[in-house]
Amino acid sequence: MSLGGAGLPENPTFICIASSEVECPGETGNSHLNRAIVHLLCRYDHSLLKRAMKAVSQSSKEKDEKSRKSRMRIFNEEAGSVRHVGNCLIAPILIFLALVCFAGYVDASNPRILRIEQGEGFAETEDSIVFVGNEPFVMMRSLAAGFGGNLTWIEPTKESVFTTDRVVAVFKAGHQSAHINGQAVELSAPPELSTGRMAISINDLDLIGLKASVDYEAGVITVSYQRSSVSSASWSVEDGRVTIAVEADYGFEYSDFVLVQPDRVVVDIHDSVLSPSFETCDISYGAVECVRAAMNRPGVVRVVVDLRAPLGYTVSLEPGPPARLTISFNVRISEMLIDPGINIPRLTVRGDGPISCSALAKDENGFWHADICGATIAEGLADITEEIGAVDWVKASQLDVGTARIEFGLKEGYSPILHPREADLSQLVFDIALTVLGIETYDEPGCTVTKITTSGPVEFKSFRLPGPERVGIDLPGVWAGGYGSLPVRSTGVQQVRFAQFTADTGRVVLDLSPQAARWAHSVEIFADKMGVIVRVGSSPIYGRTVMLDPGHGGSDPGTVHGDIYEKDINLDIALRTRDLLLEAGAVVQMTREDDSTVRPADRPAMANEAKPDVFLSIHCNSVLNVFPCGTETYYYNMVSYSQELATQVHSCLLKEIMLVDRKVRRKDYYVLRVTEVPAVLVEVGYLSNEEENGKLCQPEFRQKAAQGLVNGISAYFDSDIFTEWWQEAKSR
Ligand SMILES: [Zn+2]
Known part of the structure; x- marks a missing residue:
């Protein structure tokens, strides 16, 4: 009007x-x-x-x-x-x-409508503009709402924190300096708080990446993002990855996508203009050809990266100012090779540049996978489909644009073991191996048990080394890792160590306790083959082999006194001895276990066949004269060993049964001469002597005799001379 x-x-x-x-x-x-x-x-x-x-x-x-x-x-x-x-x-x-x-004071019209334009849309509000003098100030609250940001009032410091995805700005009422993106800046006028809400001058909007235009005719102040000027692109190669940086003076919104035929990556930069200084950048590195830019439509600069082959990428923006858009291209995974190895197959994954494994895990179906960040599987990279040792197949796929995934189909219990990275950073090496799931050590009667549980069926080779005494178990196909040790509390074992002996073999070493140094050990595989069990004797008898030879038998009664037959006394003492030896962990062989006939020639033959550590023949004596009494022990062959065995057995037996000492003697008995292992024949007592006959008929006495024999055998096994024989026997 x-x-x-x-x-x-x-x-x-x-x-x-x-x-x-x-x-x-x-x-x-x-x-x-x-x-x-x-x-x-x-x-x-x-x-x-x-x-x-x-x-x-x-x-x-x-x-x-x-x-x-x-x-x-x-x-x-x-x-x-x-x-x-x-x-x-x-x-x-x-x-x-x-x-x-008063025209200077009363402008043609003081705009009352604040219009916030963002992208294609806009929003209008009132009561968002205040005037200081005749300078319009805009409510921060309305700007935050209009640009999808936040405004937070900090009461103690009387500051407002204005946040959008481009800027973090801290204003203080009445203060002409503010902090914007971490930097102190000077405002054209202090923020206004007189209405109880903080407002800043439209002249300061550029500091937070906004611009304002005032339409006095329409009474509208329009605020929008600054049009960012896209000024340059540069590129570099870091860790084998091409990285492109695009610079602009202000932060911006962007959208990125891929186009094909030819392959290219496109980033649209919104609210922007292309600076005349922008130059196309030739790259020609790997699959990345060049980066160029043009105005796609008003307000949108389109940056295009031309590729020779599809390549994954990631985009990130530092809002600045100046703003920096970074496009990082993936490394291409170009090769997968498998080396069958001896026991452990080895997979090598190669990239065009350095690659690293970001995750190695097993999924719910039991398949292992390795993820490689910043990597793209090259087109035409063949999966491994043939069975190679523990490997059934290996597949390479793209998990997402930035992550390549290598999947493993492996035999049960096997897993991919990632090698520490070496000089060549462009490859990852996986060993396909079994692993040690656990090692435990505990005492059992007669021995200390160490159980090594593996992730799959194993075979083993064991060995024993002196000084200090230790037992080693080599597990081909097992990955034991770098090195570890496990102190244990047990009679036989002090410490268990494990290490990778060779690329193909894991090794477990048991350090024996000093008292166990001479004692035997045994190694067995689990029934399900998923590990090995090592037993280290906690007495000298453990693991040793003893052949007991009860004299006579069957049609040969030995000496007979009334209804007392020597063959029965001999067998009973032998069986009691056998039981005690078994309890202590010995392996016991018998020339007879019942009243059967064994020909004299068969007894040494059995010993020579089985090769026990000792051979012990058990008899009772008899003469026509009723007076002779006492215990005699004979040896003949392998003098140094047999004599020691006879001496130990004789003295221990006497200690138990307390008969007369008729000494250790060397005599050419057939059974002693022909036997090729340390051998002894004991005449426990005289059946022809009435008193000893009575004792030999008592089970308690025979039990004592058996204990004496076991003590003697144990003492022999704990002697230097046995250790010497053992070393020699082992080397044969
Ligand atoms: Zn006899």
Whole structure:
């Protein structure tokens, strides 16, 4: 609506007078101005004053859109009044003068509508603009809402933190300096807090990546992102990966996607312009050819990376300023090779540049996989489908754009073991091996047991080494890892160590305790083959082989006294001896276990066949004379060993049964001469002597005799001379 020939401004002038009066009570300049105009008007028309006052008081109560409209109406009425007043000659001149004089204060219109433009859309708000002097300030709260950011008030410091995906800015009311993206910056004016909400000058919006334009005609302030100027692209190769950096002066939104035929990666940079200084960048490295850019549509710069082959990439943005968009291309996985090895197949995965394994895990179906970050499987890379040792197959696939996955189909219990990276960083090496799942050591009667549990069926080779005494178990196909040790509390074993002996063989070493140094050990595989069990004797008898030869038998009764047959006494003592030896962990062989006939020639033959550690023949003596009594022990062959065995057995037996000592003697008995292992024949006592006959008929006595024999055998096994024989026997 025009005020006609008077050339007066349109209604909004009046709206601003009133609204400034009401909404900026602290702004004395404006209120004085308003009062001056009202005063001028009222001197000439009291009814106009009344209506203006009414309008002012009315607008002071306005809160919502409805009241704003009513205010508009009221002031339209006021304008109408002015036109009526126009009939009076002086009034329009005064109004004109007043408005011209105070044009510097009262702008043509003070915009009230804040329009926030983002991408294709916009939003308009009111009550988001305040004036300091005649400088528009914009509410931070409205900017945060409009640009999808946040505004946080920090009461103790009276600061507002403004955050969008491009900027973090800290403003303090009344302070002309602010912190924007971590840097102190000087504002054109201190932020305003007079309305209880923080507002900043539109002149400072560029500091937070925004720009403002003021349309006084429409009464609108439009705020949008700064159009970022995309100025340059550069490239580098880091860790074998091509990285492209695109620079612009401000942060921006972007979208990236892939186009094919030919392969290329596209990044659209929104709210941007392309600087004339931007130059196409030839790269020609690996599959990456060049990077170029052009205006795709108004406000959108399109950056295109031309590729020779499909290649994964990641994009990241540092908002700056200056902003830096980084496109990192993957390394291509170009080769998979498998070396069958001896026991452990080895898979080598090769890339065009350095690669590393970011995850090695087993899925719920029991398949292992290795993930390689920043890698793309080259087109045409063949899977391994033939069975090679423990490997059934190996497949390579793209898990997502940035991650390549190698999947393993392996025999049960096998897993891929990643080698430590060596000089050549462009390859990953996996050993396909069994692993040691656990090692435990505990005491059992007669021995210390060490159980080594493996992830799959194993074979083993064991050995024993002196100084210090130790037992080694080599496990082909097992990956034991670098090195480890496990102190244990047991009679026979002090410490268990494990290490990778060769690339194909894991080794477990048992360090024996000093007292176990001479004692035997045994190694067996588990029934299910999923590990080995090592037993180390906790007595000298453990693991030793003893052949017991109860004299006579069957059709040969030996000496006979009434209903007492020597063959029965011999067998009973032998069986009791056998049981004690078995308890102590010995391996016991018998020339007879019942009343069967064994020919004299068969007894040494059995010993020579089985090759026990010792051979012990058990007899009782008899002569026509009733007086001779006592214990005799004979040896003949392998003098040094047999004599020691005879001496130990004889003295231990005497200690138990307390008969007369008839000494250790060397005598050419057939069974002693022909036997090729240390051999002894014991005449426990005289059946022809009435007293000893009575004792030999008592089970308690025979039990003592058996204990004596076992003690003697044990003492022999614990002697230096036996150790010497053992070493010699082992080397045979
Ligand atoms: Zn006999």
